[in-house]
Amino acid sequence: MQKTLIRDILSATSPAREVTVCGWIRTRRDGKGVTFLELNDGSCLTNLQCVVDAGTPALEGLGDNGTGAAIMVSGELVPSPGKGQAWEIQARAITVFGPADPERYPLQKKRHSDEFLRTIAHLRVRTNKYSAAFRIRSEAAYAIHSFFRSQGFYEVHCPVLTGSDCEGAGEMFRVTTLAPGERDLSKDFFNRACNLTVSGQLEAEALAMGLGRVYSFGPTFRAENSNTPRHAAEFLMVEPEMAFADLGDLMDLAENLVHSVTDSLLTSCATDISLFDRFVEKGLIDRLKVIASEPFARITYREAIEILKKSGRDFVYPVSYGTDLQTEHERYLAEEHFGRATIVTDYPREIKAFYMRNNDDGETVAAMDVLVPRIGELIGGSQREERLDLLEHRILELGQQLSDYDWYLDLRRFGTNPHAGFGLGFERLIMMLTGIANIRDVLPFPRTPGNLDF
RNA sequence: UCCCCAAUAGCUCAAUCGGCAGAGCGGGUGACUGUUAAUCACUAGGUUGGCGGUUCAAGUCCGUCUUGGGGAGCCA
Numbered sequence: 001m002q003k004t005l006i007r008d009i010l011s012a013t014s015p016a017r018e019v020t021v022c023g024w025i026r027t028r029r030d031g032k033g034v035t036f037l038e039l040n041d042g043s044c045l046t047n048l049q050c051v052v053d054a055g056t057p058a059l060e061g062l063g064d065n066g067t068g069a070a071i072m073v074s075g076e077l078v079p080s081p082g083k084g085q086a087w088e089i090q091a092r093a094i095t096v097f098g099p100a101d102p103e104r105y106p107l108q109k110k111r112h113s114d115e116f117l118r119t120i121a122h123l124r125v126r127t128n129k130y131s132a133a134f135r136i137r138s139e140a141a142y143a144i145h146s147f148f149r150s151q152g153f154y155e156v157h158c159p160v161l162t163g164s165d166c167e168g169a170g171e172m173f174r175v176t177t178l179a180p181g182e183r184d185l186s187k188d189f190f191n192r193a194c195n196l197t198v199s200g201q202l203e204a205e206a207l208a209m210g211l212g213r214v215y216s217f218g219p220t221f222r223a224e225n226s227n228t229p230r231h232a233a234e235f236l237m238v239e240p241e242m243a244f245a246d247l248g249d250l251m252d253l254a255e256n257l258v259h260s261v262t263d264s265l266l267t268s269c270a271t272d273i274s275l276f277d278r279f280v281e282k283g284l285i286d287r288l289k290v291i292a293s294e295p296f297a298r299i300t301y302r303e304a305i306e307i308l309k310k311s312g313r314d315f316v317y318p319v320s321y322g323t324d325l326q327t328e329h330e331r332y333l334a335e336e337h338f339g340r341a342t343i344v345t346d347y348p349r350e351i352k353a354f355y356m357r358n359n360d361d362g363e364t365v366a367a368m369d370v371l372v373p374r375i376g377e378l379i380g381g382s383q384r385e386e387r388l389d390l391l392e393h394r395i396l397e398l399g400q401q402l403s404d405y406d407w408y409l410d411l412r413r414f415g416t417n418p419h420a421g422f423g424l425g426f427e428r429l430i431m432m433l434t435g436i437a438n439i440r441d442v443l444p445f446p447r448t449p450g451n452l453d454f
Numbered sequence: 455u456c457c458c459c460a461a462u463a464g465c466u467c468a469a470u471c472g473g474c475a476g477a478g479c480g481g482g483u484g485a486c487u488g489u490u491a492a493u494c495a496c497u498a499g500g501u502u503g504g505c506g507g508u509u510c511a512a513g514u515c516c517g518u519c520u521u522g523g524g525g526a527g528c529c530a
Binding site: 029030031033034035036038047049051067080081082083084085102103105106108109110111113115116118119171199220224226227228229231232235236237238317326327328379380423424425426427428 | 521
């Protein structure tokens with residue numbers, strides 16, 4: 001049987017004698033002579049109106065099923081005489097696949113709070129807001145792949161299971177097959193400690209040293225006890241790594257990526273984004289147009305400190321050279337001072353990771369953070385230290401063992417070159433694109449401290 | 455992990471000074487209509503998050519735990 005997606009039906013240019021659609025009933029309105037169904041199949045935001053006349057086999061097939069039921073409707077596609085839709089289906093036959101008991105089905109024909117919908121994450125995709133959010137997720141991922149492909153990058157797949165426990169990106173989840181209480185790691189699956197990855201960066205660097213330009217796009221895990229609307233224990237990270245590139249190249253890449261993805265989403269997800277513009281964040285579309293077209297502000301850490309000092313603001317955390325920028329500082333820079341995406345570069349080496357390239361001034365490293373209004377840090381990256389002696393010195397300075405980084409140091413022993421990369425938090429990008437304020441609502445099944453349902 | 459706020463019907467929320475547990479939506483029943491957040495009438499629905507305390511009397515005050523939200527730290 002030929003089934004048509006509602007998305008395709010709604011863009012029809014002519015009537016059709018026989019179409020078949022499948023979907024879930026969103027609402028049902030009964031009259032004496034006619035019943036109206038709003039059918040949604042997830043292919044797009046808009047529902048398809050199905051008209052079921054009284055006394056027909058179609059109504060008999062429908063029975064008393066309403067909101068939430070999964071059905072198949074066959075009939076004629078005709079121009080709708082009513083207001084509100086161009087097309088409707090005059091139903092000839094209806095098959096019910098799965099009813100939804102209205103006394104127990106949690107989704108009603110009304111607005112629910114995000115907090116309530118999180119408790120039924122397995123069902124919330126059947127609402128307008130969440131189906132739109134997850135369609136945007138998919139389109140954003142597609143746009144990211146398209147961008148990198150157009151720039152000569154190859155996607156690489158970095159391992160989720162890692163023996164490295166010293167990447168310094170946060171607390172790690174331990175993975176083990178040992179029985180509870182057993183502590184002898186030599187008897188564990190890998191004969192050593194194993195963790196879930198916090199970043200594919202080190203592996204991506206290795207792959208960039210042969211493929212030139214690569215990016216990984218995969219899950220990462222942080223066992224931090226972070227309870228904020230911007231952190232999750234499992235999230236996707238986009239991590240490009242470029243050989244023969246410096247910090248300037250990296251900033252251009254980050255800016256072009258965000259421009260490109262935002263611009264293409266404004267077209268490919270126009271209907272879904274307009275939903276968020278109306279009901280979630282007023283003015284979202286205008287803000288996205290700015291993000292898609294305006295150059296990012298670019299300042300050094302030193303300049304950022306000067307701006308903050310001159311701001312006259314009474315910050316909770318005092319501003320001084322040498323300490324990291326706090327959330328309130330980042331927000332001031334991106335939201336108030338510049339009013340657009342802002343790249344801050346060249347942080348003091350003491351507050352950044354060991355692998356970042358030392359600048360010639362001896363005190364800063366070639367790091368960059370991309371700060372976005374309302375989101376905060378969307379991207380963090382750096383030019384990597386390609387000089388073996390300086391890298392070894394930095395590792396030892398931090399009290400770590402060179403042997404732990406043996407394979408990573410090989411990349412500097414053989415064919416080293418200036419290279420750079422960053423990590424982009426995919427969920428934060430989706431928050432930016434939708435205006436959704438809580439990361440738990442852009443992840444289909446969010447993992448946060450104490451929450452492992454579904 | 456720290457600070458602040460909240461928890462009452464399936465959902466969203468009221469309940470005055472501590473004094474009879476309420477509404478809208480949703481559900482059920484019926485009416486009506488090419489309807490579109492349909493409309494109208496009737497109706498069912500409660501151990502006020504758990505435990506303990508104060509009081510003649512606790513949804514309301516106190517302690518504690520749990521859960522959720524906001525802010526901070528950590529970061530993407």
